[in-house]
Each structure stands twice: as C-alpha cells, then as structure tokens.
Amino acid sequence: MAKVTSLRCVLCGRLFEPGEVEYTCTSCGMDGTLDILYDYQRAKKELTRDGLARNANFSMWRYSPLMPVTVDSRARHLRCGWSPLYRLPELASELGVRALFIKDDGRNPTGSMKDRASAVAVDRALGLGKRIVACSSTGNAASSLSGFAAVGGLQTYIFVPHTAPEAKVTQLLIYGSYVLLVRGDYAEAFDLSTRAIERHGWYNRNCAINPYLLEGKKTVAMEIAEQLQWNVPDYVFISVGDGCCVSSLYKGFSDLVEVGLIERIPRLVGVQAEGCQPIHRAIQERADRVTFGPAETLADSIDVGAPRNWAKALRAIRRSGGTTVAVTDEEILNAMRLLARKSGVFGEPAGVTGFAGLVKMATQGGGLSSSDRVAVVVTGNGLKDIVSARKAVGRPLVVEPNIESLAGKLPVY
Amino acid sequence: MAKVTSLRCVLCGRLFEPGEVEYTCTSCGMDGTLDILYDYQRAKKELTRDGLARNANFSMWRYSPLMPVTVDSRARHLRCGWSPLYRLPELASELGVRALFIKDDGRNPTGSMKDRASAVAVDRALGLGKRIVACSSTGNAASSLSGFAAVGGLQTYIFVPHTAPEAKVTQLLIYGSYVLLVRGDYAEAFDLSTRAIERHGWYNRNCAINPYLLEGKKTVAMEIAEQLQWNVPDYVFISVGDGCCVSSLYKGFSDLVEVGLIERIPRLVGVQAEGCQPIHRAIQERADRVTFGPAETLADSIDVGAPRNWAKALRAIRRSGGTTVAVTDEEILNAMRLLARKSGVFGEPAGVTGFAGLVKMATQGGGLSSSDRVAVVVTGNGLKDIVSARKAVGRPLVVEPNIESLAGKLPVY
Numbered sequence: 001m002a003k004v005t006s007l008r009c010v011l012c013g014r015l016f017e018p019g020e021v022e023y024t025c026t027s028c029g030m031d032g033t034l035d036i037l038y039d040y041q042r043a044k045k046e047l048t049r050d051g052l053a054r055n056a057n058f059s060m061w062r063y064s065p066l067m068p069v070t071v072d073s074r075a076r077h078l079r080c081g082w083s084p085l086y087r088l089p090e091l092a093s094e095l096g097v098r099a100l101f102i103k104d105d106g107r108n109p110t111g112s113m114k115d116r117a118s119a120v121a122v123d124r125a126l127g128l129g130k131r132i133v134a135c136s137s138t139g140n141a142a143s144s145l146s147g148f149a150a151v152g153g154l155q156t157y158i159f160v161p162h163t164a165p166e167a168k169v170t171q172l173l174i175y176g177s178y179v180l181l182v183r184g185d186y187a188e189a190f191d192l193s194t195r196a197i198e199r200h201g202w203y204n205r206n207c208a209i210n211p212y213l214l215e216g217k218k219t220v221a222m223e224i225a226e227q228l229q230w231n232v233p234d235y236v237f238i239s240v241g242d243g244c245c246v247s248s249l250y251k252g253f254s255d256l257v258e259v260g261l262i263e264r265i266p267r268l269v270g271v272q273a274e275g276c277q278p279i280h281r282a283i284q285e286r287a288d289r290v291t292f293g294p295a296e297t298l299a300d301s302i303d304v305g306a307p308r309n310w311a312k313a314l315r316a317i318r319r320s321g322g323t324t325v326a327v328t329d330e331e332i333l334n335a336m337r338l339l340a341r342k343s344g345v346f347g348e349p350a351g352v353t354g355f356a357g358l359v360k361m362a363t364q365g366g367g368l369s370s371s372d373r374v375a376v377v378v379t380g381n382g383l384k385d386i387v388s389a390r391k392a393v394g395r396p397l398v399v400e401p402n403i404e405s406l407a408g409k410l411p412v413y
Numbered sequence: 414m415a416k417v418t419s420l421r422c423v424l425c426g427r428l429f430e431p432g433e434v435e436y437t438c439t440s441c442g443m444d445g446t447l448d449i450l451y452d453y454q455r456a457k458k459e460l461t462r463d464g465l466a467r468n469a470n471f472s473m474w475r476y477s478p479l480m481p482v483t484v485d486s487r488a489r490h491l492r493c494g495w496s497p498l499y500r501l502p503e504l505a506s507e508l509g510v511r512a513l514f515i516k517d518d519g520r521n522p523t524g525s526m527k528d529r530a531s532a533v534a535v536d537r538a539l540g541l542g543k544r545i546v547a548c549s550s551t552g553n554a555a556s557s558l559s560g561f562a563a564v565g566g567l568q569t570y571i572f573v574p575h576t577a578p579e580a581k582v583t584q585l586l587i588y589g590s591y592v593l594l595v596r597g598d599y600a601e602a603f604d605l606s607t608r609a610i611e612r613h614g615w616y617n618r619n620c621a622i623n624p625y626l627l628e629g630k631k632t633v634a635m636e637i638a639e640q641l642q643w644n645v646p647d648y649v650f651i652s653v654g655d656g657c658c659v660s661s662l663y664k665g666f667s668d669l670v671e672v673g674l675i676e677r678i679p680r681l682v683g684v685q686a687e688g689c690q691p692i693h694r695a696i697q698e699r700a701d702r703v704t705f706g707p708a709e710t711l712a713d714s715i716d717v718g719a720p721r722n723w724a725k726a727l728r729a730i731r732r733s734g735g736t737t738v739a740v741t742d743e744e745i746l747n748a749m750r751l752l753a754r755k756s757g758v759f760g761e762p763a764g765v766t767g768f769a770g771l772v773k774m775a776t777q778g779g780g781l782s783s784s785d786r787v788a789v790v791v792t793g794n795g796l797k798d799i800v801s802a803r804k805a806v807g808r809p810l811v812v813e814p815n816i817e818s819l820a821g822k823l824p825v826y
Binding site for chain 2: 058077078079084086087107109110111147148150151157160162166167169170171172173174175176178179180181182183184188189191192195196199200336337340341342343344345346381382383384386389390392393394396397398399400401402403406409410411
C-alpha cells in the first residue's frame, strides 16, 4: 500500500527503501538531502484532471496520492493550502509581462508556507508513533510546527537563539510548545537541537534535514498549476533562505510532469537578500557547491548564511532553466508597500522578496519578455513582523479634533 | 433588477426606498440603524441548497442573491469568507456539550471578520461612483477597509485617536491609507470623521451607521449553516463590542429562514469583557435602551463603551432566545491559550472572547445541556496583537548551548 517507493540522495543518487533512513543520505551526510519518490504509475490513475475538478477537498491534501501520508491524522483537520492565486492585470502591464499571478501563502493557519511542511511532519510523526517533535528555528517553521502539533496532540520542543524576537517566541508559547532559549547563535541552537533529538529519539522537523517536509511544501506548485487550469506560468519567483521553498516548487512541478498533469516545469527564479546571498552567488558563479557566508538582512526568514538544502536548490534553479536575483532590504520594503497597495496582500519581508526580485528583473531588464506569464509566491504574512513593516512606511499626520484643523491637510485625489 | 426592496428602521419601523437614505433613520437619528430587506421570493429561487452545493465560488460572495451587490468590483477578487469551521469533539466533551464548532474568521484577508463588511462597503462605494471612503477606527475595521480599498482602487481616510497602537497604524499605512492621528479620544476621532465625511461627501464606513456593512458580516452565519449541512447549532457564541457582529449573525440566520434554507435561528450568546459591558447590563436588567459606560479591557476590538448598534444587538440576543455573558481579561487570556492548544486557532483577545464566554457558561452552569451543539466565532487573528498574547503565556527556559545544560530541564510528557 505504500505509495513512496524510495528515497534518493540528491548528491550521489543512492536509493534507500522507505523506512531505511528517515533524514539524510548515510553516505553523503547532512548535505545529502533526499528526494521522496512515488509509484507514479499508480499516482497517475489516482490523480487526474477530472478527478481533481470533482474533488471538494480544497486543501493541500487534495494531492494526497502524491504525498507521504501515513495516517489520516488530526493534523489534517487544520485547513492548510489552497491559498488564493490572484491575477493582477494592471501590475502585469506596468511590469511589462503578459500576466502576473500572486500566490498568497500567508493565508495558511499560522501565516506562512511553512504550515504545509509542518502539517506533513506532524502527520508523519503520528504515523511513526512519535509523541514529541522538535526543531530549531526562530520563525515560521517553529510557529507552524507548534500550531499543527497542538492539533495533532504532539508535544514540541523548540530551540531558539536567545536573541529571537519576543513576538515569534510568544506565538510558540501560546500554542503550548516547550521553548528553550539557547545562549548562542542560530547555528549553536541548531546543533544543540540535533544532539538532543538524537539522544531522546524525538521526531526531527528541522528544515532540509527532513525530506518529507518538501512533500508538503510542493503542493504550492501543484495548486498554482491547477488554479491556472494546468497551463503553468513561464516563471515562478520565490524567496530563497535555506533553499527548501524553491526546491519544493521544483519537486511539485516535477511530480506533476511525472503523472502527466503538466508538460513542463516553469523557470524558477530564486530571490535572495543582498546581505545574504550564498545561493545567488553559487548560481552566478556556476559553482558546484555553495559556500556558506554572512547573513545580514531584515528579512529574517531568509537570513540564512548556511542554506542546508543548497544541493536541491541549485538543481531546482538550474534544471528548470531559472536564475537568481539579489535585492536590497530597501527594495524588499518597497516591494512590500507596492504589493499591499496593488493586491491587498500584506507580506512579511521574506514573504515579498520574490516579488521584489520580479520588480527588479522587470525594471532592470534580465530576460523577461512581454509574452511571459509570471507567478510569485508570497511565503509569509506581514502581521508576523510589524517592526519591519514600520520601516516601509511614513508617519501619519497629526491633527486637532476639530474640522478646521483639516483645512489644507488632505491630499487631493 | 434591484434585489434590495427597502430599508427599515430598527427602532420605529419606518421603511425607506433603496437610495432614499444611505445610513440611519431620518426620524430616529443615529440610534435608528436600518435593516436591509430583500425580495425574498426572488432570492428563494436563486439561493437553493442544490445550487449552493454546485457553487464553486468558495467565498462570501456565494450568497450574493442576498447581498446588496451593485457592481462586480475588484474588491470581490480578494478572497474573503468561507473561513474554516472546525469540529472539536474532545473539547466538546470536556465542556459537556454534544458538539463544538470553531469558526476561524481570523483567516480573512486582513485577519478579521471585519473584512466581510469592508468588502461590501468598497463594492457599494464603487457602485455609487465614490472615490474616497473614510472611517474612524483604531483596529480591524480600518485595516480591512484599507486592504479592500487598495484592491478596489479607492482612496481612504482613516481617523484614529493619537493613542492608537503603532502596529495597527502601520498596517493602514502599508495599504496606502491616509491616516489622521487625532489629538483626542476615540469619540472625538469618530465625531471628527463624521463631520469631515459629511462636508466632503466621502463614503462612510463607520460601523453601525452604515447598514450595508452587516450584509457582508452576516455571511458568517450563512457559512456556519451551510458548513453544518443546514443543521444549525443550538447556540452561537460571539464577542460583542459595538453590537454589529452579533446583529449580523441574527440577520444572516433570519435571511436564511426567510428563504427557507433553515427553519430556526440559533440562540445567540453575546460575550463582553467585564470592564466594558453595556450590552450585557442591558440584557441582564431587561432594559429598553443601552446606557453607555466606561470601557476598560485589553480586548481592544470590543473596548467600546458606546455601542452604536445597541438596538440591533438587543433585538438579536432577545429574539433568538439568547443571552449574554461577561468575562474578565484573565478569562480571555486563558481562553486564548486553551483555544490555541486545542484547535490550533490563535485568536486576538476580542477574537477569543466568545470562546471565553462558552467556557465560563459551561463550567459555571447557565443553561447549556449535554445535547447542545455549539458554535463559536473567532473574530480576529492573534497575530494582530502580540502584546496581549504575551500576557497569556509564561517565559521560555534559558539554557546554555550544550547537551548537558538540558539535563533535568525537560518536562516529562
């Protein structure tokens, strides 16, 4: 009955049986992240255009014939996925492309695309009989795990550097996670979590390490394809931090090609912040590996100097015929404002970084043509980081509480 | 073609033609809020169970035969409504009721139930040829108006007291609203906005004053009914501030009774904060009118001492056979934590106040029976007010970045 047929190392290609290994390649170590492979002949019969058109389950689970489902757990009851895809004709015209689509993944249960990964993680942990899930993160991965674990009845340990923003820590505590503030930086918190997970046998929801997480995230790509009636866009833009999101788009579109629902994979454009661009640099320099480097951007969710899913990310961008762009923090804040005003979608800094990359490529030239249809994934909700949003706006006008005080103060529209 | 047949004053019953008056009763003044009435015979043919079962528009607009639609405006493109309704069997059992359903309206575009009202307001303003919409609010009404107006291409003036939380003001500025910080309290900001709106002929999206807003919000009730296969619950709990939300539930269920989609209106339970309970007091004292009073609660969205939709609110609670409950701020914070951990739904303080009322009524006795099916509306997203959420949780544990530091620190699950 298992739909997963094997796990394959992205570096050496070694195949593993399902259950033989849970996280990374035993030969290549932590860099050898794994692809989950399915019985695509079987999935082809279960996942058809007609069947999907009749499927009333408007959540990510509509694609379950291509997901590593182990149990129909309570984690599935929290409505995740099938986020809106908005068509923006005016902005498309301003940017000089044929069509522009914004996928607002900040509409997920805890406000980010990470929810799709955590939903699968909790589902799988329950299927494996685990009672405790752990991860290291200061941001969306942790809050999404907290929320889904609460619904699934699992306990969670979250390791965060002691410098983590109090707002994000609060969200974890509300959901009932046991939060450990580590006196150290993110790398130290990550290492401590890895050792503790091994010692105690908890389920590991650290990004990149766990190959099943991508199998949740990839549903973003599947939804884009289905919401566009299987006529996929020419380009999809998305922000890149640890490399998981862009890799998940590649996996989602690839799986759809495997089962014949679409014919080609869109060009994937990974957008990084200039202050933190190891993937961008590797792509531009045609390097085989990614050199870890400094991380300095206000877009905290992609402030990742050591992108642990680098191998899959490079493959996704290269094999799709895509590219990368780096944008400044100022360009990110400008994009946040522009997107909110044009589309009503308020994204957090990392959430709108993909859009900032599109704006940059469209205005500075770089390959887009007027016949291109372009989609952009907004990966996180702006309410997650009001402090950064404040930097993107001016000050309100102060007036006295009488009608005369307004004279001459109102802009003429 | 107009589906709206008349507007009727909730106090004196006077009928107005559509277009004859836009806001409140010309005889009763501001207290005389209006009901929008439809050609229900016609709506009965357009809105059927079978038709809805086949309707693929999973947004509030699926009920448009009972909505004051004037144009198919761009405001409708922002996906609003059809928020999830979660069934929580374990919590139902703990609270001693037969079934418990949580309606998470924090999943709307800007994070609150107010989005439903703003969507209709922008739709209507566009239909009337207005270019500017204004309101006075520090919170969700303003941010939702900002978001929908941005999509609809309307300009917005928002009047807020200068004490407004910077986070909420930031959300307004991101969407491009022109924000006027009034040196005065909320009542002064409200009065100034009213005078400016009159003088300049802007469209007025002030709650209660504008009868069309309820016609958006009422879709929450319609969705609850449809999501439960038209088998409505015995009780629906919701927080009460200015009285609009509870009134909208009454209107939604009433309209469904009018067109024969359901047979009865659930008992509506309005929940207020103890520090701000004018509606609760009026219900408990069987008063004809509501006496405005002090407002002192951390649940800012219901921190309304002068509930301007009092007449409709009293009618909704009384005619439905419902009641009211008042809860302390501590009970609100406890409810926030409990709900997040049991359901994965993180609500802001006012958002979870309805749930706090249910917990109080269930644990202290007061009418609920073990055969009752109960729904609770969560009206706003917890990410809107992290400062309050912080008060609901403890502190995380600080550890050194080595595995030994964890010894004895981990709780045993």
